[in-house]
Amino acid sequence: MTIKDVAAYCGVSVSTVSRALNKHPDVSPHVREKVEEAVRELHYVPNTSARDLVRAQTDTVGLIARGTGNLFYPPVISSVERAVEAEGSTLITIHIPSDDDELTVGAELVKAKRLKGLILLGGRFDYSEEDLANIDVPLVLCTFSNNFGTLSAGHCSSVSINDEEEACKAVRNLIERGHRRIAIVLDSVRSHSIGELRFLGYKRALEESGIGIDPELILEIGNFDMHKAYSRSRALAESRTDFTALFAISDSLGMAAIKGLNDGGLLVPEDCSVIAIDGIEISRYCIPTLTTLIQPTEEIGKKAVALLMYMIRSEAIGKQLILETSLREGESVRSI
Amino acid sequence: MTIKDVAAYCGVSVSTVSRALNKHPDVSPHVREKVEEAVRELHYVPNTSARDLVRAQTDTVGLIARGTGNLFYPPVISSVERAVEAEGSTLITIHIPSDDDELTVGAELVKAKRLKGLILLGGRFDYSEEDLANIDVPLVLCTFSNNFGTLSAGHCSSVSINDEEEACKAVRNLIERGHRRIAIVLDSVRSHSIGELRFLGYKRALEESGIGIDPELILEIGNFDMHKAYSRSRALAESRTDFTALFAISDSLGMAAIKGLNDGGLLVPEDCSVIAIDGIEISRYCIPTLTTLIQPTEEIGKKAVALLMYMIRSEAIGKQLILETSLREGESVRSI
Numbered sequence: 001m002t003i004k005d006v007a008a009y010c011g012v013s014v015s016t017v018s019r020a021l022n023k024h025p026d027v028s029p030h031v032r033e034k035v036e037e038a039v040r041e042l043h044y045v046p047n048t049s050a051r052d053l054v055r056a057q058t059d060t061v062g063l064i065a066r067g068t069g070n071l072f073y074p075p076v077i078s079s080v081e082r083a084v085e086a087e088g089s090t091l092i093t094i095h096i097p098s099d100d101d102e103l104t105v106g107a108e109l110v111k112a113k114r115l116k117g118l119i120l121l122g123g124r125f126d127y128s129e130e131d132l133a134n135i136d137v138p139l140v141l142c143t144f145s146n147n148f149g150t151l152s153a154g155h156c157s158s159v160s161i162n163d164e165e166e167a168c169k170a171v172r173n174l175i176e177r178g179h180r181r182i183a184i185v186l187d188s189v190r191s192h193s194i195g196e197l198r199f200l201g202y203k204r205a206l207e208e209s210g211i212g213i214d215p216e217l218i219l220e221i222g223n224f225d226m227h228k229a230y231s232r233s234r235a236l237a238e239s240r241t242d243f244t245a246l247f248a249i250s251d252s253l254g255m256a257a258i259k260g261l262n263d264g265g266l267l268v269p270e271d272c273s274v275i276a277i278d279g280i281e282i283s284r285y286c287i288p289t290l291t292t293l294i295q296p297t298e299e300i301g302k303k304a305v306a307l308l309m310y311m312i313r314s315e316a317i318g319k320q321l322i323l324e325t326s327l328r329e330g331e332s333v334r335s336i
Numbered sequence: 337m338t339i340k341d342v343a344a345y346c347g348v349s350v351s352t353v354s355r356a357l358n359k360h361p362d363v364s365p366h367v368r369e370k371v372e373e374a375v376r377e378l379h380y381v382p383n384t385s386a387r388d389l390v391r392a393q394t395d396t397v398g399l400i401a402r403g404t405g406n407l408f409y410p411p412v413i414s415s416v417e418r419a420v421e422a423e424g425s426t427l428i429t430i431h432i433p434s435d436d437d438e439l440t441v442g443a444e445l446v447k448a449k450r451l452k453g454l455i456l457l458g459g460r461f462d463y464s465e466e467d468l469a470n471i472d473v474p475l476v477l478c479t480f481s482n483n484f485g486t487l488s489a490g491h492c493s494s495v496s497i498n499d500e501e502e503a504c505k506a507v508r509n510l511i512e513r514g515h516r517r518i519a520i521v522l523d524s525v526r527s528h529s530i531g532e533l534r535f536l537g538y539k540r541a542l543e544e545s546g547i548g549i550d551p552e553l554i555l556e557i558g559n560f561d562m563h564k565a566y567s568r569s570r571a572l573a574e575s576r577t578d579f580t581a582l583f584a585i586s587d588s589l590g591m592a593a594i595k596g597l598n599d600g601g602l603l604v605p606e607d608c609s610v611i612a613i614d615g616i617e618i619s620r621y622c623i624p625t626l627t628t629l630i631q632p633t634e635e636i637g638k639k640a641v642a643l644l645m646y647m648i649r650s651e652a653i654g655k656q657l658i659l660e661t662s663l664r665e666g667e668s669v670r671s672i
Contacts, residue, residue, distance in 0.1 A: 068410050068411070068413065068414040069410050069411070069414075069617060071407065071618070074404050074405050074431075075404070075405070077404065077431055078404040078405075078431060078433070081430070081431055081432075090448065091430070092428045092429075092430075093428075093429045093430065093431065094417075094427070094428075094429065095410075095413055095414060095417055095429065096417075097414070112426065226617060226618065226620075226621055227620075230621055252618060255618065255621050255622070256621040258621075258623070259621040259622070259623055259625070262623055281405060281562060282407070282562065282588060282591065282618060284562075284563075285562055285566055285591050285592040285594075285595040286591070286595065286622050286623065287594070287595055287598055287622065287623045289595070
């Protein structure tokens with residue numbers, strides 16, 4: 001009695017039987033029941049040792065970090081490493097440039113290294129089930145989620161902050177301190193990614209307070225290049241456009257913006273307040289120090305591994321976990 | 337006819353025969369000749385398929401990055417990744433905290449993943465041959481070298497800058513601009529590591545110009561913690577000690593020192609000039625921008641992989657490669 005017999009008995013493919021037995025979310029409840037019934041009737045015993053050989057030959061999980069220069073990643077990576085080690089597993093980390101496809105690299109890594117699970121640190125926010133078809137192990141999206149995608153909720157896990165909500169908090173902080181003309185530095189308002197979500201939060205905070213959106217104050221730089229954040233902020237300062245505050249969607253963009261404003265003739269925070277999101281170490285030592293919402297990097301890494309191990313062990317479906325930031329008061333924001 | 341027969345014929349161990357056939361540098365020319373003669377006389381054909389199975393089962397090389405928060409590493413890692421990919425090989429990257437032992441982790445990784453070669457990004461400068469006994473594949477030290485160790489020259493390769501010479505250049509730059517009272521921020525003067533080498537360069541530059549060493553101006557902070565660099569620089573500024581310049585042995589320490597001097601009442605560069613070594617991206621956007629000697633990160637990564645592949649392919653002995661920095665003029669140094 002082999003898996004082929006079960007498949008023939010049910011009139012489905014071998015891979016469908018395999019997925020049904022492994023509680024893969026892709027299989028409909030109807031088919032799963034049919035397969036389970038066949039297994040009982042035929043007294044089929046899955047060959048777990050063969051399955052282990054193929055599926056769990058290594059005790060290794062993969063981490064793909066997309067965007068090499070991202071200063072926010074190193075503490076997350078360290079946290080993932082410590083958590084994986086505490087689980088007695090091995091971690092393979094791969095860094096890829098931000099324009100590389102994390103899913104292609106991930107699928108290859110899973111296959112080549114026979115990974116038992118995969119964590120993506122950074123990636124697209126708009127996966128479809130088809131996109132993930134080649135990744136047949138538990139998957140955790142780390143620091144991002146599938147906001148713009150079409151995945152069913154249980155398809156993979158994610159641990160991230162609520163980008164829209166946290167951006168809204170950052171901008172509300174500026175509004176509460178009297179600012180109404182608030183610029184934003186971001187990659188793109190229609191990125192289907194972190195930029196779009198944080199832009200929505202910026203927009204919501206302004207709308208809540210009855211402040212209109214001024215396209216002149218939206219600095220879209222296309223990516224996370226510090227030099228572009230610097231030159232666009234500098235140009236805005238030099239243009240003498242009326243604004244008293246700026247929200248940068250990341251600390252490194254915020255630091256570059258402060259320098260740009262400064263070189264464009266605006267002192268921070270005297271002439272312009274700046275707030276960001278991330279809380280990287282080095283933004284505590286710039287002049288002025290950056291006021292920012294700190295992402296809980298330690299917790300993000302730990303939870304990503306916990307979610308992955310939970311999916312591996314119990315063959316459970318995914319969970320979406322949202323963590324909160326905390327405000328680190330720097331010297332870059334003042335009340336007006 | 338097996339390798340055991342060859343060993344018995346020569347009166348040496350099987351592993352000695354193996355190393356001799358693999359042109360390992362540990363085997364004396366005399367023994368190697370004896371083994372080669374025995375192979376000819378006994379018509380022994382090494383079982384290369386078995387050897388390949390054991391030795392080259394994977395086409396994977398390892399990279400161990402020690403010191404997770406080091407902002408100077410990401411571009412080196414990217415460069416190594418691109419170069420390994422261009423070679424058609426796979427890279428496994430592991431990050432470890434700076435107090436972890438890269439050799440233990442390295443030896444485990446080589447064994448567990450059957451690596452064909454290993455690159456250490458950061459590590460101790462004082463290895464002995466015994467230390468490396470468990471790493472039986474080609475090894476490249478990347479961004480550091482074996483200055484304080486007892487390895488024979490060919491034992492492993494290294495690619496790095498000449499830390500002493502480059503530190504000397506940095507301090508000479510300050511002296512040429514009229515500074516004589518020059519502080520240094522470093523981990524330790526007796527670290528047997530980068531700190532000690534760069535301190536020697538600092539000392540040499542001062543001595544060349546007949547300037548004495550003042551212990552008050554040597555800020556040893558024990559590690560690369562930005563907060564300590566900040567607080568010690570601030571305390572030095574507040575103490576009203578006479579000095580007009582500061583050399584930080586890394587950019588991140590330099591940025592933290594600028595902030596410390598600033599908060600201690602000294603403007604950079606008006607009251608105190610600051611120079612560093614590294615050339616990380618973010619130090620181009622601090623206020624003032626940092627004057628620094630840029631390490632050729634792209635070249636360092638590329639050459640590390642080239643050296644490793646050279647050792648793997650030709651079973652050649654190691655080479656020590658020294659690259660030079662280039663000066664990036666920022667706003668943090670002025671002539672007095």
